[in-house]
Amino acid sequence: QLQLQESGPGLVKPSETLSLTCTVSGGSISSSSYYWGWIRQPPGKGLEWIGSISYSVSTYYNPSLKSRVTISVDTSKNQFSLKLSSVTAADTAVYYCARQDYGDYPILYYFDYWGQGTLVTVSS
Amino acid sequence: SYELTQPPSVSVSPGQTARITCSADALPKQYAYWYQQKPGQAPVLVIYKDIERPSGIPERFSGSSSGTTVTLTISGVQAEDEADYYCQSADSSGTYVVFGGGTKLTVL
Numbered sequence A: 001q002l003q004l005q006e007s008g009p010g011l012v013k014p015s016e017t018l019s020l021t022c023t024v025s026g027g028s029i030s031s032s033s034y035y036w037g038w039i040r041q042p043p044g045k046g047l048e049w050i051g052s053i054s055y056s057v058s059t060y061y062n063p064s065l066k067s068r069v070t071i072s073v074d075t076s077k078n079q080f081s082l083k084l085s086s087v088t089a090a091d092t093a094v095y096y097c098a099r100q101d102y103g104d105y106p107i108l109y110y111f112d113y114w115g116q117g118t119l120v121t122v123s124s
Numbered sequence B: 001s002y003e004l005t006q007p008p009s010v011s012v013s014p015g016q017t018a019r020i021t022c023s024a025d026a027l028p029k030q031y032a033y034w035y036q037q038k039p040g041q042a043p044v045l046v047i048y049k050d051i052e053r054p055s056g057i058p059e060r061f062s063g064s065s066s067g068t069t070v071t072l073t074i075s076g077v078q079a080e081d082e083a084d085y086y087c088q089s090a091d092s093s094g095t096y097v098v099f100g101g102g103t104k105l106t107v108l
Helices: none
Strands: A003-007 A018-025 A034-041 A048-054 A059-061 A069-074 A079-084 A093-103 A107-114 A118-122 B009-012 B018-023 B033-037 B044-047 B061-066 B069-074 B083-090 B097-099 B103-107
Touching (some): A003 A107, A018 A034, A018 A093, A018 A118, A034 A107, A048 A069, A048 A079, A048 A093, A059 A069, A079 A093, A107 B033, A107 B044, A107 B083, B009 B018, B018 B083, B018 B103, B069 B083
Parallel strands (some): B009 B103
Antiparallel strands (some): A018 A079, A034 A048, A034 A093, A069 A079, A093 A118, B033 B083, B083 B097
16 A cells, blocks of 8 residues: 655745655656646645655756745655755644655646644744 | 635534536536535545546535536535535636635534
8 A cells, every 4th residue: 555654844944945755656757647746735725736846856846935945755765755945834734744655747737645734833 | 826716604504405516618628626614624525527436435515516606505514514515626817726716614
């Protein structure tokens, strides 16, 4: 059974960089059949897609966050990571990592396996 | 920016049918997906590619599509179905992923 687990600091200061890692177990991140994505959810609000990456390092980002986001993959550790720079209180959220199916061209499809999520608070 | 529009809330009595809609211009060209999220938990995929149901999801969950609107239908609603439901799709490029604002389903 595929499992994903987010890890990283739960508290980040304003203007600093948020860094999270997602460790994948029970399957290989090098599979060509999937993308790997980050999604966040501010307290009491809805879901927001941050971006997705393939094992071959093809990346797609939410245009509203693109200037501040970097997603990378480490196939040797079966992990992928998120960096969000210049954070503010508006970046306080539960951050989820998830596996994403995709189609030709590519077209990004659905998220079928999710991590449990990790709360990151931006505060001094 | 591209948006998916959902009603903020839907209320039904146990045993009735709940219908949650999601509307957007590109839905005739892109698949839609539905997630169920209960408090404090990660979202769970309940419908993919408009009408397909993942294994382990009860048969009372179904999806349909008509033009620019997709619908999640829950037949014979149970108390355990009370949750937030989100639709998700992509814009016409296929590489900009969007979630709807979410619909809170209340079982009266």
